[in-house]
Amino acid sequence: MATRFVFHMLAVFCLICAAAGLKTAALSGLIEADWAKGWVYAAGSVGGLLWLARAAFVLRKRGAERFDMIVASESIIAFGIFSLVLGLVMSLNFASNVALELSELTLANLRPLLVPFLEGLCAAAVAPALATVLRQYDALTSAEEGELIGGSALPGGSGFFKRLEVLDERLSRAVAGTEALATSCEEGAKRIEAAVETLADSTAGLGQTIAAQQARFAESATSSEAELASLGRSLAESRGALEALTGETRALKAAASEGTALLNGLAKLIASIDRFIKPDDARPPDRP
Numbered sequence: 001m002a003t004r005f006v007f008h009m010l011a012v013f014c015l016i017c018a019a020a021g022l023k024t025a026a027l028s029g030l031i032e033a034d035w036a037k038g039w040v041y042a043a044g045s046v047g048g049l050l051w052l053a054r055a056a057f058v059l060r061k062r063g064a065e066r067f068d069m070i071v072a073s074e075s076i077i078a079f080g081i082f083s084l085v086l087g088l089v090m091s092l093n094f095a096s097n098v099a100l101e102l103s104e105l106t107l108a109n110l111r112p113l114l115v116p117f118l119e120g121l122c123a124a125a126v127a128p129a130l131a132t133v134l135r136q137y138d139a140l141t142s143a144e145e146g147e148l149i150g151g152s153a154l155p156g157g158s159g160f161f162k163r164l165e166v167l168d169e170r171l172s173r174a175v176a177g178t179e180a181l182a183t184s185c186e187e188g189a190k191r192i193e194a195a196v197e198t199l200a201d202s203t204a205g206l207g208q209t210i211a212a213q214q215a216r217f218a219e220s221a222t223s224s225e226a227e228l229a230s231l232g233r234s235l236a237e238s239r240g241a242l243e244a245l246t247g248e249t250r251a252l253k254a255a256a257s258e259g260t261a262l263l264n265g266l267a268k269l270i271a272s273i274d275r276f277i278k279p280d281d282a283r284p285p286d287r288p
Contacts, residue, residue, distance in 0.1 A: 019044025080127020087120020
């Protein structure tokens with residue numbers, strides 16, 4: 001499986017880092033090991049690349065699922081570039097820790113500075129070569145396993161057909177999902193149509209109810225208008241009667257005033273007659 005190749009990549013990464021650390025410790029004098037000052041970093045980096053190429057070869061030969069030889073080749077090239085950069089870092093680290101005069105610039109003194117870079121450069125050169133070999137092997141294997149169409153082999157061999165099967169299965173699922181979605185949309189359209197019809201019926205019934213209420217209101221308004229007209233006429237007649245009653249009241253008041261004046265005059269006349277007919281002796285006698 002492709003997961004195994006990832007584990008191999010992690011192991012190679014650890015191997016290259018360990019070789020670089022051992023090389024740096026030996027050059028810095030942290031450990032006393034003359035063999036570590038040699039080509040140990042080249043052995044670790046190139047050996048790791050060969051190990052990774054062998055793992056890719058075995059997985060491709062076994063027909064591991066989800067394994068891509070192109071990705072494996074690119075991974076090997078990436079590790080080669082990583083080894084080159086790491087070797088350059090070790091060389092710069094040694095150059096920053098060692099101070100040499102111009103008279104001491106000899107090949108023997110510069111050897112610890114140049115060797116790590118050359119080792120990384122060697123790994124960077126081996127990586128593309130291994131990647132090319134793996135790609136050629138993958139192409140030849142695919143040509144043997146694949147079917148010829150127009151004189152050329154299909155890429156990927158059996159893995160290619162497996163991918164086609166997976167793609168066909170996904171397309172079938174997508175078609176089934178699309179059909180289900182279309183069915184749901186059709187059912188939804190029918191429900192919407194039924195709801196619209198129900199709403200139209202309800203609107204028609206509401207319109208009829210409103211028309212009937214308007215007719216009743218018009219009738220009520222006509223009746224009220226007739227009643228108001230009759231009430232107006234009654235009020236007009238009542239006003240005429242009140243005006244006639246007011247005239248009669250005024251005439252009665254005038255007659256009452258005249259009667260009162262007549263009674264007052266009559267009272268005065270009676271009083272005058274009463275004084276006239278009384279005897280004189282009735283008056284009190286004159287005092288001497």
